[in-house]
Amino acid sequence: MPFERLLFTSCLLPGRYKFKESRASVEISPVPGETILFFCIDKDSRGDSSCSGCNLRKDLWGDKQGERICDLLVFYANEHENRRVLCFVELKDSKSDLGDATDQIINTYRAIKTKLRLSNQYSAQAFLIGHHGSAPTEHREHQNKLNKEFKNNFVYSGNPEEFAPFLRGADKQELLHGRKKKKK
Numbered sequence: 001m002p003f004e005r006l007l008f009t010s011c012l013l014p015g016r017y018k019f020k021e022s023r024a025s026v027e028i029s030p031v032p033g034e035t036i037l038f039f040c041i042d043k044d045s046r047g048d049s050s051c052s053g054c055n056l057r058k059d060l061w062g063d064k065q066g067e068r069i070c071d072l073l074v075f076y077a078n079e080h081e082n083r084r085v086l087c088f089v090e091l092k093d094s095k096s097d098l099g100d101a102t103d104q105i106i107n108t109y110r111a112i113k114t115k116l117r118l119s120n121q122y123s124a125q126a127f128l129i130g131h132h133g134s135a136p137t138e139h140r141e142h143q144n145k146l147n148k149e150f151k152n153n154f155v156y157s158g159n160p161e162e163f164a165p166f167l168r169g170a171d172k173q174e175l176l177h178g179r180k181k182k183k184k
Helices: 003-008 049-053 056-061 095-115 139-150 160-167 172-183
Strands: 018-021 024-027 034-040 072-078 083-094 123-132
Touching (some): 024 083, 024 160, 056 095, 095 139, 123 139, 123 160
Parallel strands (some): 083 123
Antiparallel strands (some): 072 083
């Protein structure tokens, strides 16, 4: 199943650069030289009415029941930097659900790696956001799982404002530095 197949499904949200699931959201405004495509891949998502028609879950796992999938795939390309990113995004209302979000992202990433023909000229990233709530004590465990899959190319419990800089290549230290500035 080639990646291009996603372009011709209802998973593609043409002209959309914002996705909201309940109270959590991600958004990016393209600048010249960027290509950004949002794919709502979880047919159970409430983020967009187009999501219900996406059959990616069936394409990846067939009739196997119980497989978890993340909310969104975002393709990002920058012609000036020759950069290609496939970002796996999961939005949760509560930070206490980030463990579940981790499992959804990893499950989706592993399935896509084996089913879609992706070149090695892209980087895989993960962005997990928990809207509010107290941070669970097992955060470190989930971050370690993500690090094994994404080689430190992820944001865990991100803020919506971090999504665009992260896609554009800001490293986690830059994002953390921005968080500390806001708290002052």
